[in-house]
Amino acid sequence: MNYIAIKNNQRINISDIPTVEFNSLKEQLAISNLRPLAFFGSDWGDKIKLYTALADDEKGEILVSSALIDKNLKEYDSITKENHQYHMFEREFYEQFGILPKGHPWLKPVRKNLDSYEFFKMEGEQTHQVAVGPIHAGVIEPGHFRFMCSGEKVYNLEIMLGYQHRGVEDLMVKKPSNQLAESICGDSTIAYNMAYSQVMESLGESVISTKAKLIRRIALEMERIAIHIGDMGAILGDIAYLMGKEVYAVTRTLVINTMLEISGSRFGKGLITVGGVNFDIDEKMSDKIISMLSQVKDTVNKMTKAALKSSTVMSRLEKTGVVSKDTALELNLVGMIGRSCGIELDSRFDFCDEFYKDLEKKPFKATNDAYSRFSIRYREVKDSIRFVKKLLKKMEERRADALYLEPKKFIPDSFALSIVEGWRGEVVHIATTDGEGKLSRYKIKDPSFNNWFGLAMAVRNNGVSDFPLCNKGFDLSYCGFDL
Amino acid sequence: MENNLLISIVNFIILLIAPFFVIGIIKKTKAFWGGRYGVSIMQPLWDFLRLFKKRRVISTTTSWIFSIAPIVVLTTTLCAGLFAPMIKGVSIVDVEAAFIIFSYVLGFGKFFALVGAMDTGSSFEGMGASREACFTTIIEPAFFIILASTIALSGNYNFSSITNLVQNWGSFGVLITIIAVIALLVMLLSECSRVPVDDPTTHLELTMIHEVMILDNSGVDLALCTWANGIKMVILMGLIANFIIPNDLSLALSGALFLLIIFVLALIIGTLESGIARFRMSHVFEFIFVMCSFALVVASLAAVKMFGV
Numbered sequence: 141m142n143y144i145a146i147k148n149n150q151r152i153n154i155s156d157i158p159t160v161e162f163n164s165l166k167e168q169l170a171i172s173n174l175r176p177l178a179f180f181g182s183d184w185g186d187k188i189k190l191y192t193a194l195a196d197d198e199k200g201e202i203l204v205s206s207a208l209i210d211k212n213l214k215e216y217d218s219i220t221k222e223n224h225q226y227h228m229f230e231r232e233f234y235e236q237f238g239i240l241p242k243g244h245p246w247l248k249p250v251r252k253n254l255d256s257y258e259f260f261k262m263e264g265e266q267t268h269q270v271a272v273g274p275i276h277a278g279v280i281e282p283g284h285f286r287f288m289c290s291g292e293k294v295y296n297l298e299i300m301l302g303y304q305h306r307g308v309e310d311l312m313v314k315k316p317s318n319q320l321a322e323s324i325c326g327d328s329t330i331a332y333n334m335a336y337s338q339v340m341e342s343l344g345e346s347v348i349s350t351k352a353k354l355i356r357r358i359a360l361e362m363e364r365i366a367i368h369i370g371d372m373g374a375i376l377g378d379i380a381y382l383m384g385k386e387v388y389a390v391t392r393t394l395v396i397n398t399m400l401e402i403s404g405s406r407f408g409k410g411l412i413t414v415g416g417v418n419f420d421i422d423e424k425m426s427d428k429i430i431s432m433l434s435q436v437k438d439t440v441n442k443m444t445k446a447a448l449k450s451s452t453v454m455s456r457l458e459k460t461g462v463v464s465k466d467t468a469l470e471l472n473l474v475g476m477i478g479r480s481c482g483i484e485l486d487s488r489f490d491f492c493d494e495f496y497k498d499l500e501k502k503p504f505k506a507t508n509d510a511y512s513r514f515s516i517r518y519r520e521v522k523d524s525i526r527f528v529k530k531l532l533k534k535m536e537e538r539r540a541d542a543l544y545l546e547p548k549k550f551i552p553d554s555f556a557l558s559i560v561e562g563w564r565g566e567v568v569h570i571a572t573t574d575g576e577g578k579l580s581r582y583k584i585k586d587p588s589f590n591n592w593f594g595l596a597m598a599v600r601n602n603g604v605s606d607f608p609l610c611n612k613g614f615d616l617s618y619c620g621f622d623l
Numbered sequence: 624m625e626n627n628l629l630i631s632i633v634n635f636i637i638l639l640i641a642p643f644f645v646i647g648i649i650k651k652t653k654a655f656w657g658g659r660y661g662v663s664i665m666q667p668l669w670d671f672l673r674l675f676k677k678r679r680v681i682s683t684t685t686s687w688i689f690s691i692a693p694i695v696v697l698t699t700t701l702c703a704g705l706f707a708p709m710i711k712g713v714s715i716v717d718v719e720a721a722f723i724i725f726s727y728v729l730g731f732g733k734f735f736a737l738v739g740a741m742d743t744g745s746s747f748e749g750m751g752a753s754r755e756a757c758f759t760t761i762i763e764p765a766f767f768i769i770l771a772s773t774i775a776l777s778g779n780y781n782f783s784s785i786t787n788l789v790q791n792w793g794s795f796g797v798l799i800t801i802i803a804v805i806a807l808l809v810m811l812l813s814e815c816s817r818v819p820v821d822d823p824t825t826h827l828e829l830t831m832i833h834e835v836m837i838l839d840n841s842g843v844d845l846a847l848c849t850w851a852n853g854i855k856m857v858i859l860m861g862l863i864a865n866f867i868i869p870n871d872l873s874l875a876l877s878g879a880l881f882l883l884i885i886f887v888l889a890l891i892i893g894t895l896e897s898g899i900a901r902f903r904m905s906h907v908f909e910f911i912f913v914m915c916s917f918a919l920v921v922a923s924l925a926a927v928k929m930f931g932v
Contacts, residue, residue: 270746270829277826291753292904378830380822380901386657452819452900460903604750605904608827 141168143203145196148491151342151556152204154572157191162207162216165192170222175472177202177559177568179229181237182581186211188237191583193557193570197490202557215240225472228589251302251622260298262288267295270604274303281618285607292603297596301621308623312571312582316340318413325586325620326407330356330363331562332620333412335569340414342556343573344548351541352416357495358429358531359399359408361524364563365433366395368517368524369440371615375514376447378608379456387443391436398432401425416544423539426532433525444518457511461598461610464508473594475565475587477614480516481594482506488561495534499527510606513613520563552577564588564617586620627713630874634709637882638701642853643668645860645889649817652893667853674846682839684744692739693840693847699732700851700858709861710878712783712870721782722770726763732851733759740836747828751835754904758820758832761911762810765918769803772925773866785862786870792928799924800866806917807863811888813911815856818896820907830901860885 142158160168169176174194181188187208194203218241220227230241232250241247248257261269267290274282282303288296308324321336322329334356341348373388396406403411403419411419421429447453463473468481478485488496504519506512550573557570565587574580595614599607647664654661663669681690706721706728708714714721737756740748770785776799777784777791788796813820816833828835837848864884868877902910 268746268749270750272829277828376900378825378827380818380825380896381899382653382657382897386659390658450898450900452902455906456900456903603904605830607829 141172141203141205143194143205145199145201145203146557147201148487148493149338149342149556149558151345151551151554154553154555157204157206157555159189160205160207162190162209165190165205165207166217166219168205169194169226170219172223174203175474176225176229177566178557178570178583178585179226179233180570180581180583181209181233182572184208188239190233191555191570191572193568195490195559197485197487200491202491202559204555204557209239213239215242217242218244220244224470228593249300249302251305253300253302257300259286259300260288260296262295264290266290274300283618287599287604287607289604292605294599294602294604294607297599297607299592299596301592301618303622304619305622309582309584312584313579316579316582318410322409322412324584324623325617327367327617328363328562328564328567328586328620329405329407329409330359330412331560331564331567332569333408334360335558335560335567337412337414338558338560339556339569339571340550341547342558343550343554343571345551346415346545346547348416348545349538349541349543351535351538352543352545353495354531354535354538355417355419355421355543356412358421358528358535359402359411360560360562361528361531362395362399362429363408364524365436365521365528366392366399367563368521369395369436371612372440372444372514372517372521374615375457375510375609375612376453378612379453381447381450381453384443384447384453387439391439391443394432394436398429401428413544415547416542418543420543421532421535426535429532430529433528437522437525440518440521448515454511456609457514458507458509460510460606461513461602461613462509463594463598465506467597468508468594471593471597472590474590475561476516476520476563477513477587477591477594478565479504480506480512480613481508485566486561487559487566491559495531496527499530510609510613550577550579562587564615564620565591567620584620584623586617586623588616588618588621591616592621626874630709630711630713631715633878634713634715635705637709638704638854638857641857641885642850643671645856645885646853648886648889649893649896652890653897656894656897667849671846671850674849675843677842679842679844682743685742685839688735689739689742689839690844692735692742693844693851695735696732696739697847697851697854699728699735700854703728703732704854704858706782707858707861708783708786708865710881711874712786712865712868714782717781717783720780722774725782726767726770729855730759730763736836736848740839743839745839747831747835747838750829751832751838754832755836758813758907758911761908761915762813765806765911765915766810768918768922769806772922773799773803776925776928783865783870786865786868788866789869790871795924795928799921802917802924803921804863804866806914806921807859807866808891809911809914809917811856811859811863812892812895813907813914814859815852817892819899819902819910822901830904857885860888863888 142160144157146152174196177195178193181190190207190209192205220230221243230244234241235250270287272285274284284300286298287294318333322333324332369388370392373385376384399408400406463481465482468483501523552573552575554573560567568585570583572581598610646667651661651664703725705715706725737752740752773785777787788800816823821832840848864881868880
């Protein structure tokens with residue numbers, strides 16, 4: 141296949157990306173056993189430039205390729221027919237450029253909802269439909285769920301999203317800023333802001349200090365710890381295990397309050413900026429974080445052990461919402477959810493940098509069910525606490541580093557890609573610049589983009605009352621998907 | 624006789640007011656186990672009064688059934704409360720075989736709750752109604768068997784004769800009492816939608832049972848529905864108390880013991896809700912079948928005693 145292999149956070153000239161004939165690119169994508177990271181179009185005069193990026197997780201490389209498509213092209217043969225991993229990408233491409241992927245098994249809107257859309261239907265005396273949302277009973281984001289059930293059993297769940305599509309990608313091109321980047325998906329503030337800043341720095345080939353890099357990674361791990369603990373509490377709350385819910389909620393607060401002390405925001409807003417970070421972690425703060433994390437680790441250990449000893453909790457978690465590894469691979473589930481299904485993908489380690497190189501993850505035995513999604517969080521919390529402590533140790537030698545180095549101007553006609561493993565999974569940001577060195581296209585892929593379909597598969601043949609438990613286990617982002 | 628009248632009046636007042644405090648105590652207990660201060664015990668009462676100030680919002684798809692359902696549910700529950708023995712085993716209306724009227728008046732209210740929920744045409748409420756109906760069909764016969772066999776044992780058909788078990792039958796009565804009380808506890812958790820059968824605090828419509836049936840009720844209607852549910856809880860707790868309390872105690876002692884048992888039951892429910900997770904919907908049936916099997920044990924024990932097999 142004709143491609144250029146790049147590393148994470150590497151800038152290349154657009155002219156260095158091989159332009160392949162569209163049909164041959166499609167054929168190669170369809171048979172490739174590498175998973176897609178991106179498949180998106182960009183205006184190119186009277187044509188559309190289609191960029192594709194494949195992830196070679198073993199080598200830690202990203203294979204970028206492109207094709208030029210005539211704007212008058214009406215339709216093409218769908219890749220999804222042969223390779224299901226492209227089903228979301230092709231739907232998105234169709235929605236943005238209107239070129240019909242012929243033979244796509246389920247071509248429906250991704251973000252732009254049509255009132256005329258007909259949901260998948262089952263007929264029969266016993267089947268009934270349950271429609272949930274987009275306005276929900278809890279204070280959560282909007283999404284519509286359509287269940288086809290027979291009695292209590294769910295046969296099919298169809299998920300409709302896009303209710304808060306804000307046109308983030310276009311906004312990014314017009315007026316890129318850290319404030320915008322960290323507001324795209326509020327629960328992954330650090331991951332989004334880090335990916336954005338890295339892309340911006342790559343485009344100008346700016347360097348930032350090691351200390352700033354360390355602080356970013358510490359914040360990223362702390363975000364993971366906080367959200368994972370909060371989710372563990374929410375999972376237990378959904379099965380009415382009150383003790384767990386409250387203990388985890390209290391513990392999570394310890395972590396985010398420490399974040400508040402570091403950056404002035406409990407979610408770390410304003411911490412990361414293009415060129416470095418805005419706030420320092422000094423020795424005193426470092427000690428504070430370490431003692432806080434020891435306390436957190438202690439509580440989480442005790443609570444998790446107590447919860448998993450409770451037979452009522454285990455009977456709810458085990459064998460609920462099973463997604464087999466084959467299904468997960470076919471759908472290209474990524475991040476924590478992928479790992480809970482037995483796919484060992486973690487962009488922190490697959491696209492390793494100097495900091496994660498000497499950190500080690502403990503192996504996780506996936507059971508593919510709600511229990512797996514609970515215990516992967518426990519494992520990752522413990523791992524991340526270890527990581528933070530090690531990263532803080534590395535900080536000691538780097539106290540004198542600058543927090544912020546003035547970033548350089550973007551290099552014209554560049555392409556840069558950044559992958560950050562947020563708590564949900566890989567957050568991919570891609571940016572290109574035009575001839576004047578201005579942003580010409582900004583593309584974001586949240587892990588939820590891959591994983592929403594996994595949720596639909598998880599609830600099949602489960603009780604409809606188990607849906608909230610599955611949903612909480614996946615805990616996918618609506619705004620990260622809707623953009 | 625005058626004494627009975629006085630007790631009846633006190634009973635009725637308890638029936639009307641106790642629900643708020645029972646729910647308040649349950650919430651306080653849950654707060655305690657969760658390490659929170661929690662809201663005041665009076666809060667359910669304030670919530671109830673607040674709902675009276677609110678407007679009723681009625682869906683345009685509903686018919687008159689939806690509008691009258693809350694009133695019917697409250698009236699039937701109160702009506703059933705008149706037949707149930709409370710302090711000192713005194714029922715306000717004491718007639719022979721009152722437990723049959725009691726069960727069916729409650730059943731009538733349940734029917735209207737179900738029909739009222741289905742009248743909204745909402746898929747949630749239909750789902751909740753189907754779950755509730757399903758559990759009720761198992762609970763009702765079991766409840767009937769327990770009451771019928773214990774009452775038959777005492778020879779007369781007054782509802783209050785469930786208080787005589789321990790005196791009349793000694794250790795045998797104690798055995799039946801223990802089994803019957805456990806069965807009634809299961810019924811209490813299920814009928815009053817508490818954990819592990821239902822989760823009264825959840826906001827997830829798909830998992831609810833009782834709450835989802837009153838999802839469309841607002842203002843006064845909602846107040847009446849929650850009140851009726853609380854009254855039902857107090858009635859069932861009163862039944863359990865009467866199984867336990869011997870009837871030869873003095874009025875003061877018996878009354879105090881009655882209130883104490885209701886208090887302890889509220890503590891037990893609160894603690895249970897803090898310590899265990901809710902069952903999977905399919906396991907709830909197994910849990911309720913526990914009540915059925917215990918009911919059959921009570922029936923066979925009673926038969927052994929009566930016919931001396």
